[in-house]
Amino acid sequence: MPTRRELANAIRALSMDAVQKAKSGHPGAPMGMADIAEVLWNSHMKYNPKNSNWADRDRFVLSNGHGSMLIYSLLHLTGFDLSMEDIKQFRQLHSKTAGHPEYGYADGIETTTGPLGQGVTNAVGMAIAERTLGAQFNRPNFPVVNHHTYVFMGDGCLMEGLSHESCAMAGALGLGKLVAFWDDNNISIDGHIDEWMEQDVPGRFESYGWHVIRGVDGHNADAVNAAIQEAKSIQDKPTLICTKTTIGFGSPNLCGTHDCHGAPLGDQEIALTRENLGWNHEPFVIPQEIYDGWDHTAKGAEEEAAWNEMFAAYEKEYPELAAEFKRRMSGELPANFEVEMDKFIAKTQADMPNIASRKASQNAIEAMGPLLPELFGGSADLTGSNLTNWSGTVKVNKQNANGNYISWGVREFGMAHMMNGMVLHGGFKVYGATFLMFMEFMRNALRMSALMKIGTIYVYTHDSIGLGEDGPTHQPVEQLATMRMIPRFQTWRACDAVESAVSWKVAVMRNEAPTALVFSRQNLTPQPRTAEQVKNIEKGGYVLKDCNCEGACQAELIIIATGSEVDLAVKAADQLNAAGTKVRVVSMPCPDMFAAQDQAYQDSVLIPGVKRLAVEAGVTAYWYKWVGLEGDVVGIDTFGESAPAGELFKEFGFTVENVVAKAQALIAK
Numbered sequence: 001m002p003t004r005r006e007l008a009n010a011i012r013a014l015s016m017d018a019v020q021k022a023k024s025g026h027p028g029a030p031m032g033m034a035d036i037a038e039v040l041w042n043s044h045m046k047y048n049p050k051n052s053n054w055a056d057r058d059r060f061v062l063s064n065g066h067g068s069m070l071i072y073s074l075l076h077l078t079g080f081d082l083s084m085e086d087i088k089q090f091r092q093l094h095s096k097t098a099g100h101p102e103y104g105y106a107d108g109i110e111t112t113t114g115p116l117g118q119g120v121t122n123a124v125g126m127a128i129a130e131r132t133l134g135a136q137f138n139r140p141n142f143p144v145v146n147h148h149t150y151v152f153m154g155d156g157c158l159m160e161g162l163s164h165e166s167c168a169m170a171g172a173l174g175l176g177k178l179v180a181f182w183d184d185n186n187i188s189i190d191g192h193i194d195e196w197m198e199q200d201v202p203g204r205f206e207s208y209g210w211h212v213i214r215g216v217d218g219h220n221a222d223a224v225n226a227a228i229q230e231a232k233s234i235q236d237k238p239t240l241i242c243t244k245t246t247i248g249f250g251s252p253n254l255c256g257t258h259d260c261h262g263a264p265l266g267d268q269e270i271a272l273t274r275e276n277l278g279w280n281h282e283p284f285v286i287p288q289e290i291y292d293g294w295d296h297t298a299k300g301a302e303e304e305a306a307w308n309e310m311f312a313a314y315e316k317e318y319p320e321l322a323a324e325f326k327r328r329m330s331g332e333l334p335a336n337f338e339v340e341m342d343k344f345i346a347k348t349q350a351d352m353p354n355i356a357s358r359k360a361s362q363n364a365i366e367a368m369g370p371l372l373p374e375l376f377g378g379s380a381d382l383t384g385s386n387l388t389n390w391s392g393t394v395k396v397n398k399q400n401a402n403g404n405y406i407s408w409g410v411r412e413f414g415m416a417h418m419m420n421g422m423v424l425h426g427g428f429k430v431y432g433a434t435f436l437m438f439m440e441f442m443r444n445a446l447r448m449s450a451l452m453k454i455g456t457i458y459v460y461t462h463d464s465i466g467l468g469e470d471g472p473t474h475q476p477v478e479q480l481a482t483m484r485m486i487p488r489f490q491t492w493r494a495c496d497a498v499e500s501a502v503s504w505k506v507a508v509m510r511n512e513a514p515t516a517l518v519f520s521r522q523n524l525t526p527q528p529r530t531a532e533q534v535k536n537i538e539k540g541g542y543v544l545k546d547c548n549c550e551g552a553c554q555a556e557l558i559i560i561a562t563g564s565e566v567d568l569a570v571k572a573a574d575q576l577n578a579a580g581t582k583v584r585v586v587s588m589p590c591p592d593m594f595a596a597q598d599q600a601y602q603d604s605v606l607i608p609g610v611k612r613l614a615v616e617a618g619v620t621a622y623w624y625k626w627v628g629l630e631g632d633v634v635g636i637d638t639f640g641e642s643a644p645a646g647e648l649f650k651e652f653g654f655t656v657e658n659v660v661a662k663a664q665a666l667i668a669k
Contacts, residue, residue, distance in 0.1 A: 002293045004221040007042065008034040009277045010077060010290050012250050015069035016273060017283040018090040018097070020264045025091060025099065028247040028260040029067030032185050032218070033152060036243055039224045040181075041074055041296070044232070046147060048300030049079035052108045055329045056307050058147045059110050059126045059425065063119025064154035064183065065100040066262065072097045072106065077286070077294035081107040084284055103424070103452040111424050112452050115444055117160030118417055120180060123151040124166040125421020127178035127238070128396070128406070132376070133427045135401035137325050142314040144307075144325065147177065148232065154183045155193055158201060165414025170238045171209030174398040178238035179231045183218070185247040191258045205240045218243035250277045328374045328427045331511050337371050341505040349498045349534055352526035357519040357563070358461040360497035362387035364504040369404075372508070376428040378406040380415050385521075386433035386461045412438045416445030416458065423454045429508055433459035435467075436476040436518055439483065449514040450489040456514040457507045462521045463493065464617035465652060466564055471642030480562075481622035483516055484591060492590045493518040493616075495566035496526045499589045502537040506593070518563070522645055525567040527587070540593025541605055545570055547582035555584040557663055558606060560626055561615040562588055565634075565654065569615050572659035581667065584610075591626065611666050615659060617652070632666045634659055 011034035019025035040060075047057045062071045069090065075082040082096060086106070089095035096106040100114030110126070113119035127149040134145035157163050170178055182201060186193055198204065202212045211234045216227045224243065231239035248260030251273045265273065274280065281287060315322035327334070344367040353360070369375055369392045377393070379386045394403035408415035412434050422430045439446070439460055449456040465475045483491045490513065492503035500519065507515035527544060536542035544566065547555045557576070561569035566587050573583040586605055588594055594602065606612065612631040614623035620635035627633060636652050649655065 002290055004038055005035070007290060007293050008038040009250070009279050010286055010294065011037060011070060011073040012277060013274070013279050013281065014073040014076070014087055014284070014286075016265050016270050018069050018072070018087055020267065020270060021088060021283075022091040023264060025069060025264065026066040026262045027069065027265055028187070028262075029064055029154060029183065030070035030073065031249045031251065031255075031260070032245040032247045033067065033070055033181075033183050033243075034249070035219045035221055036152070036181055036224050036245070037070060037074055039221050040150060040228060041078060042294065043225060044228050045150065046303050047296065048304040049075075049108070049296050050301065051304060052080065054304050054307070055426070056145060056147050059123070059149040061110055061119045061123040061126070061149070061151040062101055062113055063123070063151050063157045064116065065113030065119060067154075068097070068099065068101050070152075071101055071109065075106060075108045077291065078296040079300070084286075088284060111421065112448060115448070116154070116156040117158075117162035118444070118448065120151050120153045120157055121162055121166035121414055121417035122421035122424060123149050123178065123180070124170045124175065125418035126425040127170065127175040128173065128418065129422040129425035129428055130177055131173075131175060131401045132396055132403065137321055139314070139318060139321070142310060142317070144311055144314055149178050151178070151180045152183060153180055155185070155197055156188055158182065159197065162413055162417065165411035166418055167205065167210070168208045169408070169411065169414060169418065171205075172398060173396070174209070174236050175238045176235040179228070179241065180238065181241045181243055183245055184242055185245045187247045187256070187258050187261060189258060189261055202240070202242055209237055211237050211239045213239065213241045216241055216243045218245035219249060252276050324373065331426065333509065334371055338505070338509070340371055341368065341501070345498060345501045345505065345534060346531075348501050349529060352528070353497050354523055354526055355497055356521055356523050357494045357496065357500045358385075358387045358521060360494070360500035361459065361461075361504065361517065361519045362390065363497065364501045366390040367501070368504065368508065372429055374427060374429045376404050376422065376430050378408050378415065378419075378432045380408045380412045380432070380434040380438070381410045382434055383407065385435070386459060388431070388433040388459055408432065412441040413445060416442040416456075417448070419456050420445060420449050420452070420454065423449070423456050424452070429455070429457070431457035431459050433461065435462040435474060436460035436479050437462070437474050439476070439479050439516075446483065446489060446514065446516070447486055450486050453488065453512050454514065455511040458514065458516045459519070460516060461519045463518045463563060464520070465636065465640040465648045466617065466645045467521045468645040468648065469642050472639040475640035476618070477636055477639060478619045480518065480616070480618045484622060488513045489516070490514070490590055490592045491516045491518060493563040494589050495561070495563055495587055496524045498526070498529065498534060499537055499587070502534070503589060506538055520564050522564065524564055527566065527570065537589065538593070539597050539601065540590035540595070541586055541588035543584060543605055544587040545573060545585040547584055548577050554582070554607060555610055556582045557667055558584045558586055558610050558612045559615060559659070559663065560586045560588050560606075560612060560623070563616070565615045565617055568654060568656065568659060571656045572663065575656060575660055576663055581663070583663065588626070611669075613659070613663050613666055615654075617649075617654060630669070632662055634662055
């Protein structure tokens, strides 16, 4: 039977060989953390390599994602669907083994990591999901949700401010099934970190409320094993295991230096490392006894079978709970969701409430809450302004896990990545809110949710200069445009209560990509619509008001608008039409969704050859995609000012008079 060190050396060999073949990569971290990974994956983690979607598996996150060959080696050795050929294709086009772990590429990858600090924050979200789901579904003698979240993180993760946000939250919530391993190797790209890294990381985590296990030799399997056992015994707080390691362990000349952090070791050094480790095998060759020592297939099948047996008994005793658990973990919505939301939308259209779209959003949440037990919300210390709570809100905190809402505190970036972690875990439809301006703190999280194709919902209120006196620091100008530039990301900006409700419906039904819902602070005038127009809102753009003519006449101008500017466009069009100019108004709450429609529909809304004018309280550059170089935009290409909203709209040209003047000038060209 191979020793633990021999099993760990398989990770080291695969890592240095794959990096060498690719001529790029990061061998140092996998070689340094191989002993820790071997103990965790072989002696503690609960998983089935043949079913990576098992609901009660332990989650593993490699936050220091540049060390991706560590997780690829683990997946290959333990029996996941990752072949040696996949390992050989490390960092090559269309391979499963990308330069950083990519969710959805290789079986067993729980989240995309690489931007440091993000992985541990995702892990906190996963641990929140586990704790809350367990509180909702577990019953005496039936712990159907009972797993740990393990995360590896390096010094770089801890330098990122994001780790402070999420790890402080983990301590405040008392996430007892979160276990983090700090790879304390004292090295980053620029060298030894003493000049730029704090000296008391354990003290920091103790101040967060974590259980901290100091001074663990990361190359001593018995010490690592004892630390993990201790961590698993702690139920009321997360655990940090401080593992002292040597980067590039085994390399005679490069270990302990930044030279092995992000570059191949080189053929000569690899040969010396093989000799030093006693690894007498050719590149990419793993002896059968090593495979046998790693293979988790039989044990994983037994672990899942035991859980399945328990769940079958649970299903007999609690059939409704069991059915609900399976539905939620599958991501399937309740059968009546779409029908009931359509009824709510129709009622809202009939009532035509003159309210802010943030209030309309809250009304939609109120309507959805009873339909969606999986709905889980929150706000970054702005609940009263974002209006993201509802009558059924129950807060999750250290004392109560059985809830559906979190006050995230003033930590927008951490909130967003923890939300992503909850979505990745499964069982919840997650939304979180802040002011649109503070999306800037969250931008990487939005990008990562789009990259991973997961359905996180970001709620943003106070969407323009219309928020008024708080001034330009709080007034978003370029944010709408830049969110629309994120691939696969959808941004909805509703013009009234009906569009707000529709945007919520679409966002909840969209599992394959994230959505931003953008709402106003100020009241918005409700717009009359036919049933067909209401239905067309879901297409992202539709004809809200057509020119007043009969027969086959065609508009001379199309005004495209979003959000609070739609009513302005309608009023301007009324004036122009009264003067004899044929003007169509198109409300385009989600240009990305509109762009996904077939060309025939797009042409029916934006008639080819007809001049176009866009109106939106944001930067103008984006809209030339839709108005063309011959069109024009009423927008704002400067920062705002501090003043009442009405005065600001006049100051920056968002008036009927200015829109009419722009329209007339455009038609006259």
